[in-house]
Amino acid sequence: MAPQREWLERDFYADLGVSSDATADQIKKAYRKLARELHPDANPGDKAAEERFKKVSEAHSVLSDDTKRKEYDEARTLMSSGRFRGGNGGGFSGGGAGGFDIGDLFGGGGSGGGGGFGDIFGDLLGNRGGRAGGSTGGARQRRGNDLETETTLAFRDAVQGTTVTLRVTSPSPCTKCHGSGAKPGTSPRTCPTCNGSAFVTRNQGHFGFSEPCPDCQGTGTKIDDPCPDCQGSGITVRPRTINVRVPQGVEDGQRIRLAGQGEAGMRGAPSGDLYVTVHVSADKVFTRNGNDLKVQLPVSISELVLGATVSVPTLDGSVGVKIPSGTSDGRTLRLKGRGVPKRSGGSGDLLVTVKVSVPTKLDDAAVEAMKQYAEAEKASGFDPRAGWGR
Template structure:
């Protein structure tokens, strides 16, 4: 609210009391109007809500002796709030900007600068009392397959919300809180320190902008209760262990019209007995026989979530070699899939049947001229 509006408003008329009304009369008029106009009793009535704000603003000024004195002096200085018979309505008001009287209505040197210290910036609206809800973090565990394919899981959240008994006002049913006289409903107080303005939450109302004289017995005047709700959270395909997912506005609801906080979901992914993970690719180790890698073969390889695929092993494949099966890995952000990386390892049997032993001995004798360690021994000898 501008300084011009602060001067022109007739707080006595808003409360319906004479200008010489004592503090008790002002308080009684405020309580009567506040009960009548409170938003809880006038759902979706914007006119009643606007009048309730005006009544609260008028009481915050007239209930404070110092502010009331400053307000009366300002009205006297400007002839009762710049009223003139030539304006609109009964008494009317001038249509020119008050700042024109002092040179500038916009920038420095205007009316706001002349009277800024006098009114101590109490004329601004009470948006400072709106609070953003707190952020919430929850941990969930999913299986290896669920992390690769994605899944929607139910998540139970317990958080604070407006008290059902007092509708979030913090006041006992049938009563209403009053505007904090210290911060005039802003929720903040300011101090001047060497030319710098310092703002901090009001200590009297704890930053809420309102003071509760008769607290609600259910929430002890906090205006907050506890509610439980179940959310269905979509775990996107391709998440990795430890990933943190942010869901905007799904945290604790805000206060006084403030936005809700965010929900952070931390993912823990379980292991798989067959497959591993390397970024967007899946890994698997497949045992093969010596004849398969020596002579070449076609083998069956398992995949995650579908049937096996056929992999061709070239002749002379060494153990430990990795092959790539395209499109059988984890899901990427764009919906495509990574690859399946297949590593072959020669399986050595613990025991050999007689017929197989005889065949192996024949192979050993036939290949006895090939020293597979000759190159290794020669290199080691040169390095001595």
């Protein structure tokens, strides 16, 4: 069956278990749930789960891309409207009073023109289908699907940057044939039927249209002696280890794109990309607001009243911070350049909020001193509730 027909007859929404009007977030959640359940690591040796995993990944690669999803929906709508129908020969037939050249639908036909659904199908799934480019043009390669994974970082590693090791099980280039699909020592040859264009032109009545070459299944090449490990696909599902450099300042929920680290393409075609979603654990001391770090500093009443220099933690160790006498509880002091490093250079600030800590137990001498202080405070005319509640 030609790739175009497969894409038209595949219901990507059903593959993910969502409705055709599902939001991007609903599609993403459905994919993540199914990917976890069907992942080869969770189903070792289960070929059915592996095939289902591939279908789910393929559906997500289309529906998660706004442009591809729009093109897919338009193609499905046109097919369901009856404006064209499948023929007995595997092609498409049409007609009617309005009349149109079916070759235009697939961007080929007898005239060799471009555009139409040939471009739509060729662009879906990362140029998987391809279109006729004439006897001198080569087949458009079947790019691999994009993949997604997740990692969790400690707060300070995310702020300062780090390198993490990810283990990913996915379709990867066959190590025996290096992705060519041909048995080592041999090479794929140009398909003699389509001369490597991946498409052939057929005439049916008054109509001419292009369709994927039946001899090479739209790849443009033929393999006489397939690789025994990958059966000619150039791809095997295997675990691999990837070292990922996480830049400094990465935030919770941010995605990192690793070009070419996704699913391998068919027979040496380019690989898709790998997207890593970063989750950041909470820290016991710091919180974050953009490029600024925030910390609460416990202080005593006497330190606020009399002033003091206290030690405050930063990302690079502790520094002394001067608290002016008469500082009120809850005041925030700003330490310039002690926050999150910026990609453009420099760093944010460290915001230190003083929070008075009240003792729960005092010895007799301390109690007596507090009483004397309270009397002196009253005598000075200080009223903490002056103007309050009026």
